[in-house]
Amino acid sequence: MRKQTLSEAKNFAVYYGRDNIDRLKGFDILVVESAAWNKNSLSMLKHKNKLVIAYLSMIEVSVDSSFFGLLNEEDFIKHNKKILVNEEYNTCLASLKSDKWKAILCEQFRNLLNEGYDGLFLDTLGDIIHFEMESRLKNELIMEASSFLLKLKTLFPDHILIQNNGLEIANYTSLYLDAICWENPPLSGKKLTRWSKSIVKYLSGLQKERDMKILALTENYTVDIVKRFAEKKGFLHYNAPKGYI
Numbered sequence: 093m094r095k096q097t098l099s100e101a102k103n104f105a106v107y108y109g110r111d112n113i114d115r116l117k118g119f120d121i122l123v124v125e126s127a128a129w130n131k132n133s134l135s136m137l138k139h140k141n142k143l144v145i146a147y148l149s150m151i152e153v154s155v156d157s158s159f160f161g162l163l164n165e166e167d168f169i170k171h172n173k174k175i176l177v178n179e180e181y182n183t184c185l186a187s188l189k190s191d192k193w194k195a196i197l198c199e200q201f202r203n204l205l206n207e208g209y210d211g212l213f214l215d216t217l218g219d220i221i222h223f224e225m226e227s228r229l230k231n232e233l234i235m236e237a238s239s240f241l242l243k244l245k246t247l248f249p250d251h252i253l254i255q256n257n258g259l260e261i262a263n264y265t266s267l268y269l270d271a272i273c274w275e276n277p278p279l280s281g282k283k284l285t286r287w288s289k290s291i292v293k294y295l296s297g298l299q300k301e302r303d304m305k306i307l308a309l310t311e312n313y314t315v316d317i318v319k320r321f322a323e324k325k326g327f328l329h330y331n332a333p334k335g336y337i
Contacts, residue, residue: 094210094252097143098270098305104328106213106273106309108147109337113137121307121328123147123213123254123273126204134208145254146209148200150237151216152183159196160184167193169233171225178219185219188236201244211252213273214241217265218258234261241268254307259291266298271305274327277318284317296325311336 097120104121110128113136122137126146129137137144151169153160167190168175176185186193201212220233238261245253245268254271255262262272272295278285284292298304306327310318312334322329 094143094250095270097141098252099303101143101305101328103330104307105330106332106336108335116142121145126207126209131207138208143210143252144208145211145213145252146204148197148204148212148214149183149216150188150197150214151185151219152178152181153186154181154183156182162196163190163193166190169223169225169229171223176219176223176225185223188233188240194240197240198244198247201248205248205251209251211254211270212244213254213256215256216258217255217261221258221260234264237261238264238268241265244268256309259294262294262298266302266304269304271307272298273307273309275309276311277308279317282317284321292321292325295327299326 101120103119104123105116105119106123107116108125108128111133113133116122116137117140119142121143123145124147134144153163163186165175167186169185169187170176177183178185188194204212217237220230220237241253252270253268254273255265255269256273257275259272259274266272274291274295277288277291279288295306299306308318308322308327308329310329310331312332319329
């Protein structure tokens with residue numbers, strides 16, 4: 093049922109704010125921050141026959157998170173003996189080589205599905221590529237990401253998995269995904285960059301060969317070029333307000 097709803101979806105939205113249910117009623121797929129919703133408000137969204145997908149960070153852990161204190165130094169990704177940090181969001185990079193971190197992710201997944209979510213919006217996997225670390229460690233983390241998604245798909249086959257960005261590793265993860273979201277495609281002026289053009293071709297191939305749903309997400313800026321290629325290729329496009337709220 094969920095897979096059919098995903099296949100037939102005509103639009104989507106990513107919304108990290110609270111409530112505002114009336115504003116969201118026109119979207120077939122809703123990606124939300126679970127901390128902003130209680131069971132009553134979530135059930136109201138579900139009542140409207142939406143796919144409601146919960147955001148989950150696969151790599152980054154906020155220092156304010158209740159999970160942060162459960163992790164030891166060896167559970168994080170290091171470069172030059174220092175834990176990698178995303179200073180913009182005050183998060184540390186947890187390692188998918190850590191059994192403890194993967195167990196925490198599985199527990200989060202199970203809890204979210206028990207609350208009634210239809211699946212997960214898996215974010216921050218792109219950190220494996222974008223942060224500086226040894227090549228050997230990068231490759232190990234890519235393999236861990238692939239095997240962990242296989243585990244999730246095996247444990248929860250009827251739920252939706254959407255990877256956000258991390259397109260450089262999609263060759264390894266896409267087999268276990270139901271959709272891929274391309275957030276803020278890089279542009280050069282009013283044109284796609286060369287890299288972006290190659291990604292459009294790659295995602296089009298996934299859509300055709302595996303019947304995978306492709307989402308294009310932009311934030312509060314000129315998006316004519318993204319909207320045009322999304323419509324041409326049959327991708328779903330959503331232009332979110334600043335902060336996605």
